[in-house]
Every structure is written in structure tokens, then in C-alpha cells.
Amino acid sequence: xxxxxxxxxxxxxxxxxxxxxxxxxxxxxxxxxxxxxxxxxxxxxxxxxxxxxxxxxxxxxxxxxxxxxxxxxxxxxxxxxxxxxxxxxxxxxxxxxxxxxxxxxxxxxxxxxxxxxxxxxxxxxxxxxxxxxxxxxxxxxxxxxxxxxxxxxxxxxxxxxxxxxxxxxxxxxxxxxxxxxxxxxxxxxxxxxxxxxxxxxxxxxxxxxxxxxxxxxxxxxxxxxxxxxxxxxxxxxxxxxxxxxxxxxxxxxxxxxxxxxxxxxxxxxxxxxxxxxxxxxxxxxxxxxxxxxxxxxxxxxxxxxxxxxxxxxxxxxxxxxxxxxxxxxxxxxxxxxxxxxxxxxxxxx
Amino acid sequence: xxxxxxxxxxxxxxxxxxxxxxxxxxxxxxxxxxxxxxxxxxxxxxxxxxxxxxxxxxxxxxxxxxxxxxxxxxxxxxxxxxxxxxxxxxxxxxxxxxxxxxxxxxxxxxxxxxxxxxxxxxxxxxxxxxxxxxxxxxxxxxxxxxxxxxxxxxxxxxxxxxxxxxxxxxxxxxxxxxxxxxxxxxxxxxxxxxxxxxxxxxxxxxxxxxxxxxxxxxxxxxxxxxxxxxxxxxxxxxxxxxxxxxxxxxxxxxxxxxxxxxxxxxxxxxxxxxxxxxxxxxxxxxxxxxxxxxxxxxxxxxxxxxxxxxxxxxxxxxxxxxxxxxxxxxxxxxxxxxxxxxxxxxxxxxxxxxxxxxxxxxxxxxxxxxxxxxxxxxxxxxxxxx
Amino acid sequence: xxxxxxxxxxxxxxxxxxxxxxxxxxxxxxxxxxxxxxxxxxxxxxxxxxxxxxxxxxxxxxxxxxxxxxxxxxxxxxxxxxxxxxxxxxxxxxxxxxxxxxxxxxxxxxxxxxxxxxxxxxxxxxxxxxxxxxxxxxxxxxxxxxxxxxxxxxxxxx
Numbered sequence: 105x106x107x108x109x110x111x112x113x114x115x116x117x118x119x120x121x122x123x124x125x126x127x128x129x130x131x132x133x134x135x136x137x138x139x140x141x142x143x144x145x146x147x148x149x150x151x152x153x154x155x156x157x158x159x160x161x162x163x164x165x166x167x168x169x170x171x172x173x174x175x176x177x178x179x180x181x182x183x184x185x186x187x188x189x190x191x192x193x194x195x196x197x198x199x200x201x202x203x204x205x206x207x208x209x210x211x212x213x214x215x216x217x218x219x220x221x222x223x224x225x226x227x228x229x230x231x232x233x234x235x236x237x238x239x240x241x242x243x244x245x246x247x248x249x250x251x252x253x254x255x256x257x258x259x260x261x262x263x264x265x266x267x268x269x270x271x272x273x274x275x276x277x278x279x280x281x282x283x284x285x286x287x288x289x290x291x292x293x294x295x296x297x298x299x300x301x302x303x304x305x306x307x308x309x310x311x312x313x314x315x316x317x318x319x320x321x322x323x324x325x326x327x328x329x330x331x332x333x334x335x336x337x338x339x340x341x342x343x344x345x346x347x348x349x350x351x352x353x354x355x356x357x358x359x360x361x362x363x364x365x366x367x368x369x370x371x372x373x374x375x376x377x378x379x380x381x382x383x384x385x386x387x388x389x390x391x392x393x394x395x396x397x398x399x400x401x402x403x404x405x406x407x408x409x410x411x412x413x414x415x416x417x418x419x420x421x422x423x424x425x426x427x428x429x430x431x432x433x434x435x436x437x438x439x440x441x442x443x444x445x446x447x448x449x450x451x452x453x
Numbered sequence: 454x455x456x457x458x459x460x461x462x463x464x465x466x467x468x469x470x471x472x473x474x475x476x477x478x479x480x481x482x483x484x485x486x487x488x489x490x491x492x493x494x495x496x497x498x499x500x501x502x503x504x505x506x507x508x509x510x511x512x513x514x515x516x517x518x519x520x521x522x523x524x525x526x527x528x529x530x531x532x533x534x535x536x537x538x539x540x541x542x543x544x545x546x547x548x549x550x551x552x553x554x555x556x557x558x559x560x561x562x563x564x565x566x567x568x569x570x571x572x573x574x575x576x577x578x579x580x581x582x583x584x585x586x587x588x589x590x591x592x593x594x595x596x597x598x599x600x601x602x603x604x605x606x607x608x609x610x611x612x613x614x615x616x617x618x619x620x621x622x623x624x625x626x627x628x629x630x631x632x633x634x635x636x637x638x639x640x641x642x643x644x645x646x647x648x649x650x651x652x653x654x655x656x657x658x659x660x661x662x663x664x665x666x667x668x669x670x671x672x673x674x675x676x677x678x679x680x681x682x683x684x685x686x687x688x689x690x691x692x693x694x695x696x697x698x699x700x701x702x703x704x705x706x707x708x709x710x711x712x713x714x715x716x717x718x719x720x721x722x723x724x725x726x727x728x729x730x731x732x733x734x735x736x737x738x739x740x741x742x743x744x745x746x747x748x749x750x751x752x753x754x755x756x757x758x759x760x761x762x763x764x765x766x767x768x769x770x771x772x773x774x775x776x777x778x779x780x781x782x783x784x785x786x787x788x789x790x791x792x793x794x795x796x797x798x799x800x801x802x803x804x805x806x807x808x809x810x811x812x813x814x815x816x817x818x819x820x821x822x823x824x825x826x827x828x829x830x831x832x833x834x835x836x837x838x839x
Numbered sequence: 840x841x842x843x844x845x846x847x848x849x850x851x852x853x854x855x856x857x858x859x860x861x862x863x864x865x866x867x868x869x870x871x872x873x874x875x876x877x878x879x880x881x882x883x884x885x886x887x888x889x890x891x892x893x894x895x896x897x898x899x900x901x902x903x904x905x906x907x908x909x910x911x912x913x914x915x916x917x918x919x920x921x922x923x924x925x926x927x928x929x930x931x932x933x934x935x936x937x938x939x940x941x942x943x944x945x946x947x948x949x950x951x952x953x954x955x956x957x958x959x960x961x962x963x964x965x966x967x968x969x970x971x972x973x974x975x976x977x978x979x980x981x982x983x984x985x986x987x988x989x990x991x992x993x994x995x996x997x
Contacts, residue, residue: 149597245477249820333591333663336821417657419664420591422821423499509970516955517979553866680916683895683944696916772866773897773912773923786899786910799899809947838970 122214126203129401134364135165141412148416172360175353183350184241191238192351192358198230199366206372207282209382209396220281221269224373225262228328231366232258238359242350250349253336253423258328260430265324267438268317271445272377275300275310285381292385297378309448313441318378320434320441325370327426329363331411333418334426371407372400379403474502479823481510487585487827488834492811494823501823504815506808511838519798525551525765526625528798533619535800536836539578541570541610542778543836544623549704550774550785551625554767562755563627564706569640569748570610570622571776572741576647577606578779579734586731586828587658590667595654602650605643612636626761637749644742644749651738659728659735660721668731669722672814672826676725682810685803686781687733688830691717692725698777710747712740727829734831766793780804780831802836840920842868845890852883869910869923877911877926878936878962884913884922885941891917895942900952902982907933907956928958930981937963955980 139154139162146153154161179188202224204214217223232255239251275296276284287301288294297314299307327334351359375381380403382396390399421429480491489510495503515535519528532547533540545567552559580603584596607617612633614622622629658664674684679692689696697714699707715736717729767789775784781803788797807830815826846860849870856876862868872880884892892913901908911924928935937960939945949960950969957978960966967973974991977984987995 145593149594150601151597245475249477335591416594418592419587419658419661419667421663422667422819424819425666509968509972512970514979556866678943680893681943683942694916701919770865770867771869771910775896782896784897784912786897786912788901797899797901799897801897801899805947806944809944 123204125212126200126206126214129208130200130203130361130365130368133368134361135169137364137367137408137412138165138168140409141415144409144412145416148413169357172357173354175356177353177355178350180243180350182243184243187237187241188350189355191234191241192355192362194234194237195231196234196358196362198228198232198234199362199369201227201230202369203365205281206369207285207376207381208400209393210282210286211393212397213282216280216282218278218280220279220284221273221373221377222279224281225266225269228366228369229262231362238351244350247349254330256423257330257334257336257426257430260427261324261327261334261434264320264430264434264438265328267435267442268321268324269377271313271317271438271442272296274442274445274449281376281381285376285383288380289383289391291383291387292380294383295378295380295385305453306448310445313444313448314378316437316441318374320438321374321377323434324430325374326411326414327430329366329370329411331367331415333414333420335415335420336423336426367408367411368404371411372404374407375400375403487832488837490808490827490832490834490837492823492827494820496820499819499821501815501818501820504811504823506811508805508808508834508837511834513839515800515839516798519795522794524793525795528795529624530619530621532800533621534835535802535839536778536780536783536804536833537619538581538833538835539574539779540619541574541622542578542776543783544620545571545705546774546776546778546783547785548623548625549776550772550787551765553774554770554772554787554789555625555762555765557626557760557762559626559760560755560757561706561753563757563760565748565752566628566632566757567623568705568707568710569745569752570613572744572748573606573609573640575741575779576738577603579738582779582831583654583658583731583734586825586831589824589828590664592658592661592664595658598650598654598657602643602647605639605646609636609640609643612639624758624761625765627759628757631757637752640745640749644746647742648739651735655735659732665721665728667821668728668825668829669726671722671727671818671822672829673723674725674810674814678810678813679725682813683806684781684810685806686778687730687737688781688807688810690715691730691733693717693719698775698782702775704774704776707744709751710744712743712747715740727825730829730831764793766791771797775801778803780833780836781807783836800836800839802839804830804832804834805837805839808832808837840889840918842870842922845920845922846870848887848889849880849884853880856880867912867921867923869925871925871927874926874928874935877909877924878938878941880924881911881938881941884924889918891915892922893917893942895938895944895948896921898938898945898948898952900956900958900980902930902956902980903927904982906930907958907981909935909952909958911938933958934961935959936961937966939963954978957981 142153154164157163157167179185205217205220205224207213235254236251239247273279276287278284288296292298294301297318299311299314382400384391384395384399475496477494477496478491479494481489491507493505493507494501515531518531522528529544529547532543536543580599584599587595610620611617613636614620614630674688674692676692676694679689679694693716695714695716700714715733717724717733719729720732722728769790771786771788773784773786775782783803784801786799786801787795790796811826811830815823818826842862850857853876856873857870858873859871884890892915894914894916896912896914899910901910906927907930908925908927913924914921926935935958937945937949939949940962947969949963950966952958953960953966954968954970955978968975977987989995
């Protein structure tokens with residue numbers, strides 16, 4: 105008893121426990137999302153998906169997880185062993201470290217730092233390093249192709265994405281994610297997508313730029329996560345599985361998990377920046393620490409849902425068209441918006 | 454070293470940085486080469502410098518087998534397996550050529566039923582072609598919509614001859630079975646319901662902005678190159694050549710029906726590009742529905758097995774005949790000697806001839822475009838390799 | 840244009856190179872040409888205004904025991920007429936000029952004829968096996984072909 109108590113007061117142990125809390129969210133979320141994606145794909149395509157295990161296939165994700173865990177971990181003979189093994193963990197770490205600054209509710213945030221969103225953008229660049237490592241170390245020309253394309257895509261789409269974030273940070277005046285959410289608390293009319301908690305003239309002036317910034321960040325976040333229509337790096341029809349080709353078993357499970365968790369991460373960032381994070385749309389009704397977590401997860405999941413819907417509807421863009429959209433369409437729009445927002449925020453009547 | 458517009462990297466002394474071309478193998482096992490095809494691609498970054506196709510992985514010695522059959526009828530199941538996706542038109546080709554060799558006249562009912570089956574098969578084959586082409590582009594959904602309707606066509610075939618994919622239905626001089634009583638009603642229902650799906654996929658896929666950007670102005674096949682390479686079928690018509698064997702080199706009673714030949718017009722993109730080939734296939738399905746409805750409405754009575762000869766022992770000579778299959782011109786060149794066994798049967802497969810164009814039209818495209826071009830040629834390795 | 844008229848034009852142009860013709864009683868009228876002149880004849884029928892055979896429907900090799908033959912089935916998109924040309928070469932030295940420079944579709948057809956019969960097409964840019972593996976020995980569609988016992992260590996007949 106005493107040892108447990110002293111353990112719990114030990115700051116290192118506390119930090120570790122704190123760090124494991126998002127994992128408690130990610131693992132069930134991944135199972136649910138795998139199920140939802142397959143079922144949504146099936147219903148869009150006019151067929152039923154899993155129906156055998158459990159009621160309407162609800163136990164199927166568990167079966168998939170067990171299958172992946174017990175698969176043989178094959179490393180190609182000519183692969184670069186160190187990097188081959190390291191790559192999935194780098195991708196996972198780059199994605200997971202960003203969960204530290206997500207405000208799940210008013211009572212819980214992993215680490216309430218003032219650099220919030222800046223830290224998130226920089227740490228998620230580790231994902232790029234991991235992808236490039238996996239493509240190179242697989243000793244497979246197709247994986248290398250996929251990795252190159254993926255790196256080019258992610259790096260190009262970070263530019264408009266970061267400009268969008270810059271615009272939002274200029275409006276709020278802070279990079280702290282918890283403060284951003286608190287500034288949008290109090291009802292749907294305070295959400296940044298509808299102009300934010302500002303006087304009416306400022307709301308009306310900010311509203312169109314917020315819509316544009318939202319769209320820009322939505323598109324660049326889809327490209328960061330390699331989702332259709334930007335999924336050329338893992339285009340099944342051309343590159344077999346892109347940078348994933350040579351992976352099997354636990355390492356593939358880590359890549360898979362990292363992809364879905366990354367999807368939630370970028371959806372959560374959109375929600376925190378534009379849609380009020382954990383604040384309830386009704387103001388004080390249905391708000392509180394626990395309700396906050398509910399609203400956060402609900403809003404995040406609706407963007408995940410939107411992404412899944414798009415994946416099964418649209419064809420994919422070719423890599424040079426992808427680059428064109430990023431550099432020649434999104435970046436100029438983002439620049440214009442940032443300048444305009446700066447002017448609006450500085451103007452003091 | 455290739456001098457392309459991308460080659461702008463230069464060192465401080467002004468000499469270009471040396472780049473090497475990468476040789477990559479697409480296939481033989483690859484999700485999007487539609488079978489066991491090996492494409493040796495020489496790449497400069499993402500640009501394709503050269504494409505060398507290697508075929509023969511599915512060679513099953515069909516022509517050698519034909520020379521050891523005990524009679525001509527036994528060749529028909531082998532002919533099915535050439536283009537296993539559209540077997541009825543293969544059978545129609547072989548059977549028409551043998552009937553030309555023997556100078557047999559088949560009853561009208563046989564002609565009508567053969568036309569109905571061939572057009573149903575054309576729709577089924579185009580469904581696979583467009584569906585798998587959509588998957589190569591990343592649009593997974595039209596494939597499943599089309600497969601749902603393809604099941605109805607396969608049900609019709611199963612009802613008539615017992616098989617879903619490889620039929621052995623058209624015999625020399627007639628057919629193996631007559632139509633069952635519920636065929637006509639079910640076929641009319643299919644024709645009515647399929648129009649909705651066609652419209653749905655048209656809106657979902659063909660005029661989608663991303664799809665247009667991927668396929669317009671890609672893999673352009675000019676008109677005279679198409680004729681010189683003996684391309685046929687939708688590939689030829691999409692390049693602007695108004696030629697369809699059903700109308701221009703008639704082999705059965707297609708002139709009794711009213712239907713249009715679809716020619717690529719360059720509505721989006723350029724005449725002869727991938728988008729136009731896809732559109733020609735899509736619109737051909739509408740025309741096939743027209744033909745089927747007209748044929749079902751005016752089906753004559755008769756005995757489908759009246760003209761089947763007991764023994765086939767042709768006068769020595771040779772003959773070449775051809776038929777408009779979904780992929781192009783299916784031809785058979787049969788050399789007959791005074792025996793019940795054919796002396797030489799050569800199958801002229803449309804996909805074999807169409808595939809040889811790829812070396813020309815894929816130069817300068819990007820790797821993702823190469824997938825689009827191969828998908829638009831619509832190959833089935835069974836008939837490429839025989 | 841009738842086959843007789845086509846034959847007359849060819850006979851006037853090439854004289855002795857046109858060996859034989861069969862029109863009556865044949866389901867497909869054909870004209871037999873001397874083997875070493877086939878390239879010139881092909882170019883002529885492709886370019887001539889009245890003939891304009893611009894579409895090579897099919898090119899097949901045939902094994903007439905003792906001789907190997909090549910059949911060219913031609914079609915004109917412009918005039919909508921057909922003709923068949925044939926050549927025959929001895930089996931011991933099966934050399935024939937290639938018509939690939941006239942119709943590009945002959946490229947793969949001639950490769951197949953070489954693969955199956957061993958007919959050596961002179962002037963073909965890339966004459967190698969197409970359907971069989973590159974190191975296969977023998978020409979399968981010849982009538983006197985024996986299936987080899989082993990190929991690369993694998994037993995062939997099973």
C-alpha cells in the first residue's frame with residue numbers, strides 16, 4: 105500500500121501515467137474506426153461488409169487485431185535492418201507525441217504548454233522521417249517511390265497548413281490549445297468558424313477568411329495523412345502498398361494504427377482551432393468536464409467520418425497535380441488570408 | 454542521361470548533375486496490370502522514357518491443341534478461354550468463321566439470339582473494363598455498382614446455358630440450348646434497371662473533375678497511327694475513326710436494328726485520349742441496350758438446332774473472318790484440309806494487337822498515367838497470350 | 840474493287856513476282872507472291888491510290904509440310920475491300936522480308952510467327968520470342984515438332 109502511494113507521488117511515474125492516457129483513447133478509437141470505415145465503404149458501394157463475427161460484424165476489428173499480432177514478422181534479407189525496424193516506431197512516436205497537447209476537456213490536457221500548436225506541427229514532422237526510412241530500408245524500388253512521393257507531398261502541404269494555423273494563432277493571440285478552446289467557450293456563436301468571440305464588425309470581417317482557412321487546413325491535413333484524394337503514396341493500383349509493401353505483422357500493425365490515429369489528430373486540430381474544441385454548442389447546457397470530452401470526441405469523429413466518406417467517393421490526384429494544388433492554389437490563398445487577418449486584428453476603431 | 458525540362462539542376466561550373474534512369478518492373482504480379490503482364494519501364498524520375506511489354510505468361514498453346522482435336526466442335530471451349538471475360542463474342546467469331554468455311558446458313562432465330570447474347574456480353578465486358586479502370590484511378594465505388602448489375606447478366610447466361618463465365622453455347626450451325634421461357638421477361642427487366650446505374654456511374658465517374666484531370670490529354674493515339682497499328686474496337690473509334698465491324702463488315706443481322714456507332718469527339722480533352730476511350734465504352738453500353746431491346750421485341754420463332762451439321766469435313770482451303778468484340782476485332786484464320794481436324798487455327802486477338810501500341814503512346818507520360826493508359830487499352834491476358 | 844482487278848494491277852506492276860492467284864471456288868481469294876518481293880508489294884499496295892490497303896488484319900505463319908508459309912490478310916479502310924497475300928519459304932532456310940516498315944502491327948505478329956515457326960523476318964527491328972520464354976528451343980507449331988524432355992531442369996510433359 106505504502107509503496108503504491110509513494111509510487112503514485114513519484115513525478116516520473118505520474119508523468120508516464122499521464123502520457124499513457126491518450127493511448128487509452130487511441131486503441132479503442134482505432135478499433136471503432138476500422139469498423140466504421142469498412143462498413144461505410146460497404147454501404148456506399150451498395151454491399152454489406154462484415155456480418156459474421158458478432159452482431160453485424162462488430163467483433164471483426166478484434167479478429168483483425170489478433171490476426172495482425174500473431175503474424176510472422178518478415179524482414180527482407182537485403183533490407184537495411186536497423187532502419188527497417190525503426191521506421192514504424194518513428195512514425196508512431198511522431199504522431200503520438202502530438203497527442204500531448206490536445207485538450208480533451210477543460211479538466212484534462214496532457215501537457216498545457218504555451219507553445220501548443222507550434223510543438224504539434226514540429227513534432228509531427230518526425231512522421232516524414234519515418235516514412236522515408238521505411239521506403240529506403242525496404243530495398244524495394246516501389247517502396248522507395250512511395251516514400252519519395254509521400255515526403256514530397258507532406259512537405260509541400262505543410263506550407264499552406266502552417267499558414268492556416270498562423271492565421272488562427274493571429275486571431276487568438278496565443279498558441280496554447282487549451283486557451284484557444286477557452287476563448288471559444290460559450291456557445292456556437294463563439295466558435296472561430298463563425299467569426300469568434302469578437303465584436304460584430306470583426307466577426308463579419310473574419311468570417312469569410314475563416315471559411316477559406318478552414319478549407320485550406322482541411323485539404324492540407326488530408327494530404328498530411330495520405331488519405332484519398334491524396335493517397336498516391338500508398339496507391340494500391342500502382343505501388344502495391346507504397347512504403348508499406350514489405351511490412352507484415354506487428355510493424356504493419358503499428359503503421360496501420362499510426363495512420364488512423366494521425367487521422368484523428370488532424371481532425372482534432374481542426375476541431376480545436378475552428379469548431380470550439382470541447383465547448384458545447386449550446387453554451388452552458390450540456391457543458392462541464394465530462395461533457396467536454398464527449399463534445400471533443402464527437403466533433404473529431406465527425407471529421408473522421410467526412411474523411412472516410414471522401415475516400416470512397418473520389419478518385420485520386422496524380423502527383424504533379426497534387427503539387428500544383430499545394431503550391432499554386434492553396435499557398436497563395438493562405439498568404440492572402442493571413443495578410444487580411446493581420447490587418448483586421450490590428451485595426452482598432 | 455536524358456535532357457528533359459526537369460533537368461535544370463546544374464553545378465556551379467554549369468555542368469548538369471548526372472541523373473540515371475531507373476528500370477522498374479511492373480508485374481507480372483501487380484494489382485493493376487489486369488493479369489500477368491510484365492511492363493519493363495525505364496523511368497527518369499516520374500517520367501516514362503520507354504515501356505517494353507513482356508507477354509507470354511499465360512500462353513496455353515491453344516493453337517497447337519486445335520490441330521489435335523477430333524473435330525471442329527471441340528475447339529469451341531478452347532476459344533471461350535481466350536478472352537475469358539467476354540466469351541460469347543469469341544464463340545461467335547469462331548462459329549461464324551467455320552460457318553463461312555462450310556457455307557452454312559443458320560436460321561434467323563439463331564442469328565437473333567446470338568446478337569442478344571453478344572450484346573449482353575459486350576455490356577458485361579465493358580462493366581469490368583470501366584470498373585477496373587476506376588479502381589486504377591482510385592475510385593473504388595463504380596466497380597461495385599457495375600458488378601451488382603453484371604450479376605444479373607450472368608444470371609441470364611446461367612439460365613440459358615448453365616455457365617456463368619465460359620459457356621460453350623454457340624455451336625457450329627446453331628446453339629446448344631434454346632432460350633428458357635423466362636429469359637425474355639428477365640432480360641427486359643435488366644435493360645430497364647441498368648439505365649439507372651449507367652446514369653449514376655456517368656455522374657459519379659466520367660464528369661468528375663479529378664477523373665478528368667487524370668485522364669484527359671493523356672495517352673493520345675493519333676488516327677493514322679491507330680490504323681497503322683491495326684487497333685480496333687473502342688480504341689480505334691475513340692481516335693476518331695468511324696468504323697465498326699457490325700455495320701461496315703457485316704457478319705450477321707445487325708442491319709435490322711437501329712443503333713449508332715459511338716466515335717470519340719473530344720468532348721473533354723483531345724480525340725484519342727484516355728477519357729474518350731472510357732466514354733466510348735460507356736456510351737456503347739447504351740447502344741447495346743437499344744439493340745437488345747429491339748431484338749427481344751422482334752424475336753422470330755424456329756428451331757435453333759436445325760442447321761447443325763452431323764460431321765464437319767470441309768473442302769480444303771482457308772478463310773479469315775472477324776467479329777466486333779468488346780475489345781476490338783476478334784478474327785480467326787482457319788486453314789482446312791480434307792479432314793475432320795482443323796489444319797491451322799490462328800486466333801487474332803484484339804488485345805494482342807492493341808497492346809503493341811503502348812510503346813508509342815506511353816512515352817513522356819508519368820508513371821501514374823501509364824497505369825491509366827494500360828487500363829484504357831482494356832487487355833485480357835488470356836487472349837493476348839492464348 | 841474485285842479481287843480480279845486487284846490481281847491485274849499487281850500483275851502489271853510486278854510481273855513475275857506474282858506467282859499464283861485463286862479467285863473462283865475460294866472462300867477468300869488470295870494472291871501468292873514471290874517471297875523476296877513481298878516488302879515491295881506491301882509498300883505498293885499500301886501507297887497505291889486505288890488499292891490503299893492500310894489495315895493489316897492478321898499475319899499468320901502456316902506449316903505446309905516441307906514449306907513454311909506466311910499469310911497476310913489485308914483490308915482497306917478507305918475503299919472497304921479485302922485481299923489475302925501469301926508467300927512460301929523452304930523450311931531449311933526460312934528467310935522472308937519483314938513488312939514491319941509498312942504496317943506497324945506486323946511487328947508483334949511477325950515476332951509470333953518467328954516464335955512459333957522459326958521464320959526469320961529480315962529487317963525486323965526486334966525479332967525475338969514473344970510468347971515463349973526467351974531461351975526456349977524449338978519451334979512449337981511446326982508439324983514435326985518434338986516436345987523437349989527437359990527445360991531448365993524441369994520435366995516438360997506431365
